[in-house]
Amino acid sequence: MSDEDPLAPYLLAGRVAPAVDRVFTAAMRASRDRGGIELGKRYGGPAAIGFLIDFRTRLAAPYGVVSGAGFAAVTRYADPAECQRVLDKQLAHGMIHRVDGGFAATTRGHAFLQELYQLHAGVTAEIWSGHAERVARLVEALGRLLAAAATDGGDAFHAMAPPHEPDGTPPGVLLLNRLGSLRYHRADAHAAAWQAAGHTARSITALAPGPEREAIEAETDRRAAGPYEVLPPAQRLTFLADLAALPG
Known part of the structure; x- marks a missing residue:
């Protein structure tokens, strides 16, 4: 298969990314609007639950811990001091506790996450x-893609995968959770690409459209392509078509 084949892994990585984002974001938005806001209020509102939702695939596990490095990677575009203040608020609400430079869910945090999984x-x-058949495929x-992504994923990916x-x-x-975890493989690939080009999180955010971007x-597509090698060309096409066909 030539590099110009539209199903070549590095081209597929670029085509899959917006489809993954669309399906994942639509499902999370629907969950927020169909009970998520009310669920959050019962546990203290946004100040209490924000990062629990973001890191649910790790924190919902019985002994799941988000490491300091994983947290920094996932929040690389945010202000570190503000992120720590948010964590402090969730600590004060009794939703998380500190563990070896990272954090884990408390009993109350796990109760929230159990209800969140049920809502989802x-x-x-x-x-x-x-x-049903499309979802099953x-x-x-995605199970195969996540297993392959584990070989070259960065800190953000490993903070989210494998999902509980x-x-x-x-x-x-x-x-939903496998799509969410896969997004962070590309996020790490993107960070590696802009770092290799001499950018910081702040400068890449401000970079205007053009040849450099x-x-x-x-380069992000190239770095994110590895997992797609495990899918034969016919399955790559089916994967993309199934994502495109899901509502959202």
């Missing part, structure tokens, strides 16, 4: 109703 199960079953393919998947996790939750995006 109901919402994804509703919004993806009628797409995507879940299977207790026995009996519904397919919609598997799909296009070159960084192309």
Whole structure:
């Protein structure tokens, strides 16, 4: 297969990214609007739950800990001092506790995450109703992609993957969380690309569209391409088509 084949891994990585973002973001927005806001209020509101939602795939595990390095990588575009203040608020609400430079969920935090998983199960079953076969194919393919991504993923990816998947996790939750984890493989690839080009988190955020940004995006696609090698060309096309067909 030539490099110009539209299903070549480095080209596929660029095409898959916006589709993953669309499906994941739509499902998270639907969850917020269909019970998520009310659920959050019962546990103290945004000041209490924000990072629990972001890091749910790690913190929901019985002994899940987000390391300091993983937290810094996921929040690399935010102000570190402000992020620590947010963590302090969640600590004060009794939702997390500090562990070896990182943090983990408390008993109350785990109770919230259990309810969040249940909410996501109901919402994804509703919004993806009628797409059971498509969801199942995507879940299977994403499992293979995440396993492959573990070989070259960075700190942000490993803060989110592998996602916590207790026995009996519904397919919609598997799909939602596997999509969310895969996004961080590309996030690490993007960070590596702009760092190699001499940028900082602040300067890449301010970089205007143009040849330099296009070159960084192309390098991001190259660095994010590895996991897609595990899918044969026909499955790459099916994966992209299934993502495109999901509502959201």
